[in-house]
Amino acid sequence: MSPSAPTAFALLKARVADRLATAALALAPEGADLPALDLAPPPRVDLGDFAVACFPLARSLRRPPPAIAQALAEALSGAGGDGLLARAEAAGPYLNLTLDRGALFSALVGDVLARGEDYGRDDAGGGRPVMVEFSSPNTNKPQHLGHVRNNVLGDAVSRILAANGHRVVRANLVNDRGIHICKSMLAYQRWGQGRTPESEGVKGDHFVGEYYVLFEKAHKAEVAAEVQRIQETGEQPDPGLAEQLATERSATLQDARALLRRWEAGDPGVRALWQRMNAWVLEGFAETYRRMGIAFDRYYFESETYLLGRETVLSGLERGVLQRREDGSVWIDLSAEDLGEKLLLRRDGTSVYMTQDVGTALLKMRDYGLARSIYVVASEQDHHFQVLFSALRRMGYAWADHLHHLSYGMVYLPEGRMKTREGTVVDADALMTEVVDAVRDLVTSRAEEHGREGGEGSAAVAEQARLAAEIADEIAVPVGLGALRFYLLRFNPRSDVTFNPRESVSLQGDTGPYVQYTAARIPGIEEKARAEGVDEAGADLSLLGNAEELALAAALGRYPEVVREAGEKLNPSLVASFLLELARAFNKFYKQHRVVGAESAPLAGARLSLARACGQVLRNGLGLLGIEAPSRM
């Protein structure tokens, strides 16, 4: 079945909308123009499948909303007989419509099971190339919790856009040049003594990060000493200005700057060291991404894009779009957009962050002819991207209108902002290890509890313990990482999050493992049902219709719309919320009704089909978030 074919549920909805419009038109005076009516989910499932608020019709029909609802209800009740609508009832100013049970459930369940993994996918994007740039680390230190949020967000958005029919190019723009890199290099030159990640048995990015820390320590000590000297001599009484002065005089900083100049000049020795250290870091990152389940289609390196940026700026200068000041620096005046003036080239001709981003933007367009280019970058850079997009527009690039900054909130710890200098940074690699270990511990300790309850020493207990250990090994990684990913994705990207370590590994409540667990129950039911001879071929879907089953139907029908909206808004948290709702609805259903022991064989078959459809949608949704769904846990 083609993903572009409308879902059976969408077709049902369209038929209802059509019938509703016809009924409304019949009530209207000749030639009246009626507003489009929204078929919304009613507040409770027992009210029906669609609700229509009749307020918007009041003006054109010249009748109060309750009377309109009443008239429409009568018109639609009479028009039945073809198995579409079972009920049309007015409830005050609202009109509630109930679909024929058989039509509803066979459309939904049949569609989900027929489409399988493709349920919720759509061709609407038309295969247009869209780039999602994310992660974009610096090569001077390992990744931390902030990167983890960025990584999972960019990954999920990429998956969601692909599900909406876009050709997604996942890009990683590596910030591999600049003063911060030179700091690590300088420290290594001074104290490295030929050590390597291999010789020390340390992951490459962590190895280089240690030298960055060494630099910062040395620099800080140097500045502190100089500040004290300045104060003692009374040279500069203002403490703030004294620190500024001391920083400028710092030999380590000056040496790092000298290293940057030599790098830009192409000094072979400096370049060789740079390449060597960057390779170490990138190797480390590759390992981090692999564990995290993240992959990229394309790497860009700042060291390869900044020159194009500089050229572009210089050509803008020639065309008079940019201005050069007396000191030689180049600026763009965006005061018309209320963005002030922005430096694009330093007076010594070297590039800044913005220069490089101009070059990268051009390169991306040249490489892929993108319909859209999305930057997944934290909200602290909102201003930067406003300036970048305006500058590109000003320089004459019409495609600048198709650039989009997916701005996400900062990640804080319960004790506040992460600070490298205070050692409160949560390391990405350590974090992954922690969540995986936490899950393993939880699974084993729970198995022990069960063992104690079941009595000591029996063979059955021993067998159970063995099985628990086996499962713990099998699921620790997918469930641990699932917990982490879900925890970071269930918040609206825009909002800041306070990372609570305890909640991030919790398996209960609104968590990824809760959804995974729910999905894992369903294969178990299937197995049991097959063993008991429940036959889906003999299922009668029109027997479904209790409140819990209707809630599941409503959720299943909504899923494609959720995927579409998540793509439109670049917001994976919509998928996460949906999954919690569906999982909750399923668990409620499962607790209250029997599948295997249902009142009749056709009902048992129908419930089994419904359960399998739920399992499919749970797996599909988790897949969009990059979370695996183990079949047992």
Place this chain on the structure above:
RNA sequence: GCGGCCGUGGCUCAGCUGGAUAGAGCGACGGACUACGAAUCCGUAGGUCGCAGGUUCGAGUCCUGCCGGCCGCACCA
């Protein structure tokens, strides 16, 4: 100072383009495993949706002002 984002139960969050009684989870308290998986389910308590105006038949949602918080306004990235 200017600009952007955000204020919803003790805590963490939902709340679609304004629509029926503001929903979840955690935490607290009380229940449900001799029935398909208790990582589950059920119940109780807990909310003047920061404050004040305005628009509207209708405002948590839109507009204005104020209060509070975060981020930014570098020849750092």
